[in-house]
Amino acid sequence: MEVTWKNVWLILHREVRDQLRDRRTLFMVLVLPIMLYPGLGIGMLQMTMYFTEQPRQVVILNAGELPDPPLVKDGVFPTRWFRSAETSSKLRVLTDASDDEARLPNVTAEEQKQLLADAARIRELIEQRNKLVAQLAPWNSDFADELSGVQSAKLRNAIQSGETPEQPDNYEALVDEYLELKKTIGEQFANSKLQVLMIVPEGFGKNLKTVNDLLVSRDNDKLMTLPLLRPILVRNRADEKSDVAYRRVREAIDKWERQLLKERLELAQLPETVPDPVSLLSIDVANEDEIAASMWGKIFPALLIIMALTGAFYPAIDVAAGEKERGTMETLLICPATRSEIVVGKFLTVLLFSMATTMLNLISMGFTGKYIVSMTAGVSGSGMGAVPLPTPLALFWLVILLIPLAAFFSALCLSLATFARSNKEGQYYLTPLFMITMGMTMFSMSPSIELTATGGASLFYCAMPIVGPALLLKALLMNPGNTEVLVFALPVLMSSIGYSAIALWWAVEQFKSEDVLFREAEQFDLKLWLRQLLRDKAPLPTFAQAAICFMLMMFLQFLTIKLLTGSMVGVAAEDIGRKMMELAVVQQMALIAAPAILMAILLTSSVRKTLRLKMPSGRMLAVAIALPFVLHPLAIELLASLQSFFPQLPDSAKAAFAAMSDETLPLYVVIGVFALTPALCEEVAFRGFILSGFGSGGRTGIAIILSSITFGLIHMVPQQVFNASLLGMVLGLIAVRSNSLLPGVAFHLCFNSLAVFHGQVSASFSESKPDWLDKDLISWFVSCPNDTLRYNFLTLMTCAGATFLMIRWLINEGESREDPNAIPRIQPEAVTLTGSAT
């Protein structure tokens, strides 16, 4: 890819000027962030100032029974019953006590009468309900709880110990009646203008006084048997107004109750602390910086990602799809700038706008947030002081991580927008990208997902696009002093830059494709498309077909996880191993081999070429058989030394490994399941269809890498993903060099068989360790700590040397013997420049 920076600069310069002359872009990039947040902030402040809440209506029946100190005075709960004095003004209380003058504001005498009538009606219903509850209480602990103290405790104990009396014949009818009544009460309450209704029982004040007197005289026997009267608070939890009012009334009553309790204890000459044996004291050590950091840590990463995408979205559509729509694409294509220069120029434009949008949004949001918080803090004294902005170090990382993130989105948007014929089509393509990004952002923001130095999953999060930077940023903003997470900075940056590079490469490919640049406006017809797919076959599958094949396998695996675990339920313990092996074989054949073979037959004209069904050379086969023997010890030791990096194996994988070293099963079964089946199925899929497809463009190296990564990913378990990806490289190399599937199958079979033997030998050693193992000479080669056969220095050195030699042979020697029908390689063209100056 040859790039003259002069042309890139020219294109960048033009595009930026073009975008700056576009009102829509300017609005999105500059005006919106600068105006939006302050506007929103001021709007919110205004809302809180002018739209104060309407007071809610509370009705108290039998208010005269309430003992002193007064719970209600002058139609409100006095401010002393609330933590914050304002709350008092948010509730209006109407009582049925004598004074008719104490009216609710904005309510006519008529309405007030109606309210009281409604309340009285509801009280009747509630009383009916309570009778029913008392009848049903012996069989229902919730109902038992509603009864007064002593009775309630007795019934509950009886229910818990199962000593309930026999249910009466009309039990069901009573339950139905209760449910019917509950419904009626709900309807009545909803139709009335009541938000909360408090019903004080007749004789409540007297009851309270009796208890106090008994307490003073220490007449415990009487005290224990005295029935308690309980006031009732009715609310409708489904109605938010009612719910909020209820919580406020509860606050007042709780504080009032506390006061009554205090007086009671004083009368009884007991210390005030009697009801609080634990008397917990909780201390909040978070300081203002941390509260702020946690706020920024939650908001900024999400905002950064969404804004980086939004900022890339519109310019990308305009510079790619828009150029096609306005008919200037061809004008640009016939100028001497190369496609790469054009794409890079456009990409840098999009990147610039993406970053500018993000930065402006963050700055505007940061300052508005700080300002608003400090203002509200001054007003209500809510404990939130001035919120400091993130530390300079955190901001530095914010900008550093923004670059690859914005680059990734810019390149991705540019590719999709290039594919589109018009602005409108571009927006259709980019909307799913938006959804996916939102999903990944939400995922990263959930508190349980975080980067931790010891957490095994962290490295995998780092390797994910979008999620990696988001998590790193979250960690850095939440705890700026935490330098531990900086170990993840390099992997996150590397993977982000890698993803950006892939996305950019894809954009360039899009720009080189005639089909994409000169797509005619044609109707999409599924039937025609399928017919074309089946008619115009090439000998090898395309890149896209290989990718689809892989996605299909992953999707099938995902779908069948539930099915497979379902079929394991209820299997007897001794059969689990056998059942698991059956499933493993089915899974290999149906989910891995079948899609590849079917796609090869349907989509390619030469199944033989695609799946490399050809005899290899003897030398190639010999190397493929020898290589696993020297690679096996290296792989075992590598995995063992990296053990701490990986998360714990899931139970299903542990069970599978256990089955591998199960000595009760015949050896040929274990080898068949764990070595032969995967060797055949996975080779057909990954070295057959997928490698051929990825390599069909002539890029053998990339094809091997991609096929080994996909091969790794299909293994799901992190350890296996890593292991299989490395082996996939060797297998890919063997397949490309021999141009035959057979050496790969042989390698795979040997390698997996060795793993099975290794497991079995380890298992047998754990029972009885042979004496020769401890001999000095032997221990230079192998040893057996912790019941696992481990390879030592001399074995490893020998194997590493042999591996090196064989792989070098594959890379060099193999090439010269390569089949001319193998994957075509781009030959550097013989460049002759003759007679050019006419």
Add this chain to the structure above:
Amino acid sequence: MIEVSELTKCFSDPKRGIVSALGGVSFEVKPGEVFGLLGPNGAGKTTCLRILSTVLRPTSGRTIISGYDVANYPEQVRSRIGFMSNNTGIYDRMTAWEMVEYFGRLYGLTGDKLTHRMDEVFTMLQMHEFKDILGSKMSTGMRQKVSIARTIVHDPPVLIFDEPTSGLDVLVARNVIKAITQLRDAGKSIIYSTHIMSEVERLCDRVAVIHKGQILAIGTRQELCEQHGSESMEDLFFALIDRYDETAVTV
């Protein structure tokens, strides 16, 4: 100097499978000559010219422009041709001057050389009075002039015009034809594709009649009329196309 030999181009079409848009086209254009490519819509004219301008890659065949093979040295070829068609639009949010200057720079012109050349082109096409107007505010005539100025700003030896007058009113079309005549007199090799007979008669030194991806006849106007016994280009054109379609049906 343009040499085209046995040029073919196939597309994959969802309805018809592999479609051949060009089936082995050969011709040659010399400096100081306007070569007409005459054919109905869908004849393959645009495909052929897009291959010459390196925007499309040929399926087979060879094209040499100013000594460079189009398939192997697309950048060199692009800097030696000027290409204008209905599809080559101009930017809405750029003025006439900026647009021509931008392409001048992409073609490698800088400094005084660029300003001087631009002045020359703007004078020749009488564009000075609207040089600061944005593309979106221009009339069709102005836009067409900007397109021509963009095509010739780097003074290329080879010029390709693909139906440059379609959709233009008579006055503007006349101006375009006038400009092309001037360019021929300056010694350029020019390909001019059209389906308008009168333009061919006025402008072209040699003509190729193209239909369904095939060249049916090639030569000077007089040669063709004499060979096929027709009196005008129009008679000749319809006679050739009818004859081709008849043989195609009988075969």
